[in-house]
Amino acid sequence: MDTTMVTVKINGSEYPAPRNATILDACTRAGFKVPTLCYCEDVAKNASCAVCVVEVKGAKSLLRSCTACVHEGMEIVTNSPRIRDARKTSVELLLANHPSDCLACLRNQNCELQTLAADLGVRGSRFVRTKKAEKLDTTSPSVHRDPNKCILCGRCIAVCQNVQTVSAIGLSGRGIRTKISTYMEKGLGNVACTYCGQCALVCPTGAIVERDETDEVFEELSNPDKVVIVQTAPAIRVGIGEAMGLEPGSLVTGQMVAALRRLGFRKVFDTQFAADLTILEEGHELIRRLRTNGTLPMITSCSPGWIKFAEHFYPSSLAHLSTCKSPQQMFGAVAKTYYASKTGIDPRNIVVVSVMPCTAKKFEARRPEMMSAFEYWKDKRAWSETDAFYDVDYVLTTRELARMFRETGVRFSSLPSEEFDHPLGESTGAAVIFGATGGVMEAALRTAYEVVTGTPLTNVEFTAVRGMEGLKEASVDMNGTVVKVAVAHTLKNARTLLDQIERGESPYAFIEIMTCPGGCLGGGGQPIPTTWAVRRQRAESLYREDAGKPVRKSHENPHITALYKEFLKEPLGDMSHHLLHTSYERRGLRPWTAGSNGQQHAASVRPAG
Amino acid sequence: MEKKKTVVATASLAGCFGCHMSILDIDERILSLIDLVEFHRSPITDIKHFTEYCDIGIIEGSCCNSENVQVLREFRRHCRVLVSLGECAIMGGVPAMRNGIPVRECIEEAYLNGPSVKGHNPEMVLPNDPELPMLLDRVYPCHEIVKVDHFLPGCPPRADLIYDTLAALITGGELHLPYETVKYD
Amino acid sequence: MKSTFPESPGDLEFGEIAFQDTMIKSVSGIIERYGRDPSRLMDILIDTQAEFGYIPRPVVSFIARDLTISAVDIEQTLSFYHFFATRPSGRYTVYLNDSVIANMMGREEVARTFEREAGCRFGDVSADGLIGLFSTSCIGMSDQEPAALINGRVFTQLTPFRVKEIVRDLKSGKRLDEAMVEGLGDGANALPEIRSMVRNNIRKKGPILADGYRPGDALKKVVKMRPEEVIAEVKLSNIRGRGGAGFPTGMKWEICRNARSEQKYIFCNADEGEPGTFKDRVILTEYPKMLMEGMAVAGYAVGATQGILYVRYEYMYLREHLEKVIEGGRKKNYLGTNICGKEGFEFDIRIQFGAGAYVCGEESALIESAEGKRGEPRDRPPFPVESGYHGRPTIVNNVETLCSIVKIVNNGATWYRSMGTKESSGTKVLSISGDCKYPGVYEIEWGFSVNDVLEMVGAADVQAVQVGGPSGTLIGPNEFGRTLSYTDLSTGGSIIVFGRERDLLKDVVLNFLDFFIAESCGSCSTCRNVPVLLRQKLLKVLDARGVPRDIDEMLDWSKVLKASRCGLGLTAANPVVSSIRNFRPLYDRKIQHGKDYDSSFDMLAAVRASCDAVGRVPTLMADGGGAA
Structure with a gap:
């Protein structure tokens, strides 16, 4: 990194700037705000919107400050009639082809195009439409696309191709007919898309949004015959505050619980309870594999985006996946069996709503095998297939929950701090850190270590697996057996570990993979914007909550112990097998030929021979 | 000699007549208005053809078929000042929601596939009576067909606004649109 | 719902062709030929199209699987270039260019004759699948228009009569070369490895287009010099790029020389897409050895061992000729290792074809295309001389520039400077x-x-x-x-x-606007939108419905293109701006003065769709505003 400084002139005064910094960087350092649109730090620098233009003495045209670099003595002007005119015209050209339905758009008041137009004083567009109307893509259960709102900034493609290496979407056509689309416009639900929602997270407008389930949840809440319960992921308590106007990373667990009660949920439970449960099951699964020479390395299975990725791209790794369900799904199964039994409520009337930082969870909840509770009760109660229900009924992203809070007038600042309900609300510090990359690994190690060695840990914090680095590894000495583990976040980094496994060169026993940058706290359903700085703040809050918890190891959660004693009997036992474990399917790279969770298509004609 | 009254003509093209109702919402002030104003071609008077040159033409609704265009052009030809009244006339409004959908699809939806017609039109008749005007490729706001002098926003514009505007046009006075008129939040 | 996904290729969604084992073999062979390298996607797609006549969807899926890239990655490239076809485009695919000169020389009649004889409209394939008719931008044959490509073979100076003959010959089963009854062109055009009717039409030779060029002289000279000396000579000659951008060549080479890298590249830009330009075609035909010698000299000077000759797709008919020259160069030790006996001096050339995109003439877009991607210009900095092809220092020079280099080496910078003007040395x-x-x-x-x-x-x-x-x-x-x-x-x-x-406005300016609209890469909202808007305005003016304000708006809207990312955007409004500035009376003649408003509403056009739908014959009244 070049740390030589040069002096540049910005708007008449001199400022230092690192040599080879972009003009945009230099201006930001000097305190000048240059408006941008397609530019997204760490994600994409497409330089296509022509909003960040500045005047540079000697240059024959306006330069794009996001890519042009400074040199010694450069004279920059960031504000002049010519610049303002150019910026406004660029925005007007975008608005000319943009639908004017801000009020109906999910990104109303949180849209970069809207904010930019307002900031620049653009009150309308002089220009007529030049593009044809495009169809919506609603084929995916997680993420919906409206190409009419797309400004072709390219961020979604950058994230999908570079950060996730999935390439579900790309550019098609040329010139005025350019558009962003899936392969042959099949729709996200019909191609190899992992539903991770990172595209929705970086989209500056409402062109890609999460599938909204708030209406359905509101309807269930107002149905007196239903017992609507909610579970919240760890990442929510460090994300929802942001969406309600607090500082990024604010830890608002207590207010979140209070707010959820105000919304009308009968019981407010915690996904973290199920996270502890997951550790018990997964920890024992790992130990069993270690002891019986089972398939190693074992890979975590709580990230549905990662699961779908493996099912499409690395079917050979499916045997390595833990058979454990994710905490969300374990919760659903337990709620509709154990909790239903304890309370005597008819499981068919229990509605489980989960709040997740994740869009792929909407897909996970609808996977056909996630009906374990129904399977459990079916024969006991002699139900027919028409009574069938999912373990988890609805999944709301953090953004949807924020919209529900705003709609019902919840004000976070004036809420008291409340506690989760029992028996599915108690959790340990190990469960909290599930939301951060390395958290599942650390939680699992805390339990695995003590079970294998039989001795308590002196220090529960495995800092080697913490932090935002893409690939982390650690070695844990369990009474002489050295267990090597690895942690990856983003699917690009996952590939490194998976390619290693395919070549037979993997030295690891246990691998944690999270689809989203930073882990679940950077999930596709989290508040927008989510930058690395924000991710770090959210992570810091999670680790802070962990440190403040009296119980920090999953196996010491008394409610989990009770669950096993009363109901599950033992980890990996018969009950667990039916309720808490699952299987996977090979999806291939061309799911549209034979139907998938998206649309059904007629079976294709087989080739001759 | 009696001062000649200002002659006003009005029309509703592809409009819902809500703007005309809004004109009538000036209530009893219409009594003082007709001292100064005389309505010529208008649904209010039911005069259907121009027989003289008018001072003010007020148009509600957008142009969605050829007859709308014809009427609008006649208005432009016969009126000194032309006013677009309401959002449909100004930017297309609700009828313009069909813009972007191919015309054929709209016609087929209306006469073949729509929920209330499906199955009831077995001969698949698409009306073509010579009396029927033809749909345009898209719905046009008035100023894209003829030059429009003034625009009164609203859906519908408030009666007070219409009254004040007429007053200003007749007396030649100034009119400032109050902020609330153009911002609805 | 357990699904069984076909793991073998055999995706017959469209039923276009049965994707049989022989085809798998063929496509696998193509992929192997290019080392299974995804960055050679352009070559893979070109060869696939040559094999099947178009690029079938099942093949795209197969290539994606084989190269382990996403199908959408291939789609990105496939959908960007004009000549990549995803549907059968006729056994004989006709690309008739619609440049301004072609139109001046009678393209319209030729096009209508094609349509009549083939029995289909442009953009379609005839019912029997024999002939597909398509338009394309200028194909570099402006001095012998109207010109077309039929399955890659160039047909020049077409007339309605010739079109009739050609189509009838093809229908009767004659081969394309049999249908070409014109005599062969001059010079190398008559060589068996070209066999084309294209003419060079060299009217005035000069220092570059000279007889008596001896291949190898320049190379033999430079290997006795140090690379820095070669660059110094180039700088002294003051030569600037001959492709249109005019960057000082010596400076470009020097920056590349100073960039540290184990691998550097020399690209020759033979994309020649600017309508009305065909001089590089002639140089490629008649002086290819000079060009390649120039590339080797450049390689020597900057320390590059790989040369890539990027040729526009329309010049595919020169492929065999150019490959033969390269082969010959290797035999004579002007290419390969230890060139001219100089130890360590290695340089080789491969040919990279484009697939129909004017924007690829821009150096960074050209490099993107050579990497198998869409031809979207890169953000600069970094410039190609520092980070270009695969991130390595890359020189991109025009054909003529590289030939001029050879002459400079042979005759000296002082000689070169004695020609031309003080700032613009040499010849053009x-x-x-x-x-x-x-x-x-x-x-x-x-x-x-x-x-x-x-x-x-x-x-x-x-x-x-x-x-x-x-x-x-x-x-x-x-x-x-x-x-x-x-x-x-x-x-x-x-x-x-x-x-x-x-008619400058209708025949020239409008044609140029259409060109930019078709060729814009689409990245920037300004460049993809403004020419479309300018075209609408120009049509309004041409329909005699313009008002003075329209002219002001055209000039006003053109200003925003000054903030463009690449040369195409920067110059896309030039036709309008320069014609308004220099030929204002032509606009004034058409404008309705004294009128401050005219709608461009066209009743007949507006009611066409609904009249078609219900079967109405419109009966407009005299004022054009009557009932339909």
Whole structure:
């Protein structure tokens, strides 16, 4: 990194700037705000919107400050009639082809195009439409696309191709007919898309949004015959505050619980309870594999985006996946069996709503095998297939929950701090850190270590697996057996570990993979914007909550112990097998030929021979 | 000699007549208005053809078929000042929601596939009576067909606004649109 | 719902062709040929199209699987280039160019004849699948228009009569080369490895287009010099890029030389897409050895061992010829290792074809295309000389520039500077076409005035001259005294002459706008939208519905293109701006003065769709505003 400084002139005064910094960087350092649109730090620098233009003495045209670099003595002007005119015209050209339905758009008041137009004083567009109307893509259960709102900034493609290496979407056509689309416009639900929602997270407008389930949840809440319960992921308590106007990373667990009660949920439970449960099951699964020479390395299975990725791209790794369900799904199964039994409520009337930082969870909840509770009760109660229900009924992203809070007038600042309900609300510090990359690994190690060695840990914090680095590894000495583990976040980094496994060169026993940058706290359903700085703040809050918890190891959660004693009997036992474990399917790279969770298509004609 | 009254003509093209109702919402002030104003071609008077040159033409609704265009052009030809009244006339409004959908699809939806017609039109008749005007490729706001002098926003514009505007046009006075008129939040 | 996904290729969604084992073999072979390298996607797609006539969807899926990239990655590239077809495009695919000169020379009649004879419209394939008719931008044959490509073979100076003959021959089963009854062209065009009717039309030779060129002289000389000395000589000659951008070549080489990297590249830009430019075609035909020697010299100077000759798809008919030259060069040790006996001096050349995108003439877009991607210009910095092909230091030089280098090495920088002007040293090869007696290729010294040029080509009573193609400027007689140079009227070679009878607005400006609309890469909202808007405005003016405000708006909206990311965007409004500035009376004549408003509403066009739908025959009244 070049740390030589040069002096540049910005708007008449001199400022230092690192040599080879972009003009945009230099201006930001000097305190000048240059408006941008397609530019997204760490994600994409497409330089296509022509909003960040500045005047540079000697240059024959306006330069794009996001890519042009400074040199010694450069004279920059960031504000002049010519610049303002150019910026406004660029925005007007975008608005000319943009639908004017801000009020109906999910990104109303949180849209970069809207904010930019307002900031620049653009009150309308002089220009007529030049593009044809495009169809919506609603084929995916997680993420919906409206190409009419797309400004072709390219961020979604950058994230999908570079950060996730999935390439579900790309550019098609040329010139005025350019558009962003899936392969042959099949729709996200019909191609190899992992539903991770990172595209929705970086989209500056409402062109890609999460599938909204708030209406359905509101309807269930107002149905007196239903017992609507909610579970919240760890990442929510460090994300929802942001969406309600607090500082990024604010830890608002207590207010979140209070707010959820105000919304009308009968019981407010915690996904973290199920996270502890997951550790018990997964920890024992790992130990069993270690002891019986089972398939190693074992890979975590709580990230549905990662699961779908493996099912499409690395079917050979499916045997390595833990058979454990994710905490969300374990919760659903337990709620509709154990909790239903304890309370005597008819499981068919229990509605489980989960709040997740994740869009792929909407897909996970609808996977056909996630009906374990129904399977459990079916024969006991002699139900027919028409009574069938999912373990988890609805999944709301953090953004949807924020919209529900705003709609019902919840004000976070004036809420008291409340506690989760029992028996599915108690959790340990190990469960909290599930939301951060390395958290599942650390939680699992805390339990695995003590079970294998039989001795308590002196220090529960495995800092080697913490932090935002893409690939982390650690070695844990369990009474002489050295267990090597690895942690990856983003699917690009996952590939490194998976390619290693395919070549037979993997030295690891246990691998944690999270689809989203930073882990679940950077999930596709989290508040927008989510930058690395924000991710770090959210992570810091999670680790802070962990440190403040009296119980920090999953196996010491008394409610989990009770669950096993009363109901599950033992980890990996018969009950667990039916309720808490699952299987996977090979999806291939061309799911549209034979139907998938998206649309059904007629079976294709087989080739001759 | 009696001062000649200002002659006003009005029309509703592809409009819902809500703007005309809004004109009538000036209530009893219409009594003082007709001292100064005389309505010529208008649904209010039911005069259907121009027989003289008018001072003010007020148009509600957008142009969605050829007859709308014809009427609008006649208005432009016969009126000194032309006013677009309401959002449909100004930017297309609700009828313009069909813009972007191919015309054929709209016609087929209306006469073949729509929920209330499906199955009831077995001969698949698409009306073509010579009396029927033809749909345009898209719905046009008035100023894209003829030059429009003034625009009164609203859906519908408030009666007070219409009254004040007429007053200003007749007396030649100034009119400032109050902020609330153009911002609805 | 357990699904069984076919793991073998066999995706017959469209039932176009049964994807059989032989085809798998063939496509696998193509992929192997290019080392299973995804960055060679352009070559893979070109060869696939050559094999099947188009690029079937099942093949795309197969290639994606085989290269382990996403199908959408292939779609990105596939959908960007004009010549990649995803549907069968006829056993004989006709691409008739619609450049301004083609239109001037009778393209319209030729096109209508094609349609009548083939029995289908442009954009379609005839019912029997024999002939597909498509339009394309200028194909570099402006001095022998109207010209078309039929399955890659060039047919020039078409007439309705010839079209009838050709189509009838093809229908009767004759082969394409049998249908080509024109005699072969001059010079190398008659060689068996080209066998084309294309003519060179070299009207004026010069220092570059000279007889007596001995291949190898320059190489033998440079291996006795140090690379820095070679660069110093180039700098001394003051030569600037001959492709149109005019960057000082010596400076470019020096920066590349100083960039540290184990691998550097020399690209020769033979994309020649600016309408009206065809001089590089002639150089590729007649002086390919000089060009390649120039590339090797460049390689020696900057320390590059790999050369890539990027040729536009339309010049595919020169492929065999160029490959033969490269092979010959290797045999003579002008390419390969230890060139001319110099230990450690290795340089080789491979040919990379484009697939139909003018924007790929821009150096960074060219590199993107060579990497198998869409031809979208990169953000600069970093510049290609520092980070270009696969992130390595890359020189991109025009064909003519590299040939000039050879002459500079042979004859010295001082000799070179003695020609041309002080700032614009040396000569320029021009390709001149349009309303003139002697269209063709001329080599002149910089400093010629436009009047000189017009006299040279036998043009009289000239209304206007387009210097530099659509991205250049349109000048009238009052400016014909100006000189051709980098400081006055610059051009990459294209000069188009317009006689009195031409309607500049309709025939020229509108055509140029259509060109930019078709060729814009689409990245920037300004460049993809503004030309479309300008075209709408221009049509309004041409329909006699314009008002003075329309002219002001056209100039106003054009200003925003000054903030463009690449040269295409920067110059896309030039046709409008320069014609308004230099030919204002033509606009004024059409504008309705004193009127401040005219809608461009066209009743007949507006009711067409609904009339078609219900079967109404419109009966408009005299004022055009009556009932339909």
